[in-house]
Amino acid sequence: xxxxxxxxxxxxxxxxxxxxxxxxxxxxxxxxxxxxxxxxxxxxxxxxxxxxxxxxxxxxxxxxxxxxxxxxxxxxxxxxxxxxxxxxxxxxxxxxxxxxxxxxxxxxxxxxxxxxxxxxxxxxxxxxxxxxxxxxxxxxxxxxxxxxxxxxxxxxxxxxxxxxxxxxxxxxxxxxxxxxxxxxxxxxxxxxxxxxxxxxxxxxxxxxxxxxxxxxxxxxxxxxxxxxxxxxxxxxxxxxxxxxxxxxxxxxxxxxxxxxxxxxxxxxxxxxxxxxxxxxxxxxxxxxxxxxxxxxxxxxxxxxxxxxxxxxxxxxxxxxxxxx
Ligand code: PBG
Numbered sequence: 001x002x003x004x005x006x007x008x009x010x011x012x013x014x015x016x017x018x019x020x021x022x023x024x025x026x027x028x029x030x031x032x033x034x035x036x037x038x039x040x041x042x043x044x045x046x047x048x049x050x051x052x053x054x055x056x057x058x059x060x061x062x063x064x065x066x067x068x069x070x071x072x073x074x075x076x077x078x079x080x081x082x083x084x085x086x087x088x089x090x091x092x093x094x095x096x097x098x099x100x101x102x103x104x105x106x107x108x109x110x111x112x113x114x115x116x117x118x119x120x121x122x123x124x125x126x127x128x129x130x131x132x133x134x135x136x137x138x139x140x141x142x143x144x145x146x147x148x149x150x151x152x153x154x155x156x157x158x159x160x161x162x163x164x165x166x167x168x169x170x171x172x173x174x175x176x177x178x179x180x181x182x183x184x185x186x187x188x189x190x191x192x193x194x195x196x197x198x199x200x201x202x203x204x205x206x207x208x209x210x211x212x213x214x215x216x217x218x219x220x221x222x223x224x225x226x227x228x229x230x231x232x233x234x235x236x237x238x239x240x241x242x243x244x245x246x247x248x249x250x251x252x253x254x255x256x257x258x259x260x261x262x263x264x265x266x267x268x269x270x271x272x273x274x275x276x277x278x279x280x281x282x283x284x285x286x287x288x289x290x291x292x293x294x295x296x297x298x299x300x301x302x303x304x305x306x307x308x309x310x311x312x313x314x315x316x317x318x319x320x321x322x323x324x
Pocket of ligand 1: 116118120128163164198199200201202203215270271272273
């Protein structure tokens with residue numbers, strides 16, 4: 001009998017690299033940024049060590065240093081000073097995110113700008129859509145999302161990324177942007193977004209925890225995979241250029257399934273809680289931060305995500321570059 005010795009392909013680093021199937025690239029990563037109003041302001045986010053909310057002037061410096069590390073793309077979240085019940089501050093062309101986009105594109109035209117489109121940080125009650133009683137009104141929310149996306153696109157966003165999980169928002173946004181001559185602005189859809197407790201630290205950062213109830217009537221049940229395929233296929237049909245699965249590590253099966261089910265690039269969001277867990281354990285020196293991060297991101301890519309949104313992007317870039 002021929003001897004099957006698996007170790008022959010594992011014996012040296014050169015052989016291991018020769019047969020390695022998944023290699024992270026600096027091109028894969030997108031860093032999320034939190035933008036706040038005011039001048040020369042920075043606010044630490046206690047549950048996300050190393051991540052700060054920054055005013056636009058400080059943000060430009062942070063982007064410059066990220067670009068010096070090899071960063072090329074960012075996802076932007078606004079922290080508005082004022083919230084209301086109508087979403088007015090989300091759709092205003094002078095709002096925090098359109099202003100940030102204009103400043104970024106003026107200073108770094110080649111930096112890829114992706115803007116998060118959702119109302120939760122702008123509405124007093126913290127839900128992702130406007131209310132009708134205690135019901136989140138899907139169809140009344142669509143025009144607001146379209147106006148928000150159009151304001152971002154007009155300001156120069158390369159992609160808008162709707163994260164609200166209302167039905168039919170992709171086609172609504174696509175048509176609204178096309179009507180305004182913004183057909184070159186792409187859509188990265190948070191298509192498969194689970195109602196997850198891993199978003200906790202993010203909600204601290206932007207103060208968007210819902211005032212009552214939860215997001216289970218519009219975000220997906222984490223016990224389900226069939227509707228993940230329906231959601232992703234529907235968003236591609238409606239015009240999404242890229243579809244995202246979120247969170248990442250607890251949902252590698254969903255990433256793999258979606259990658260088989262659609263013919264557009266798949267992204268995954270390694271979310272705030274996933275970041276905070278690694279940070280907390282590594283600050284206690286219970287795990288090796290760098291190795292755990294590279295292993296996590298490689299696994300997300302191996303599952304089928306070509307694009308990874310992660311708060312570790314800036315830190316991981318030099319590790320990945322050194323590893324190539
Ligand atoms: C807004 C939004 C959320 C995240 C991205 N966009 C929070 C939520 O749905 O509650 C989560 C990001 C993270 O946890 O890093 N709807």
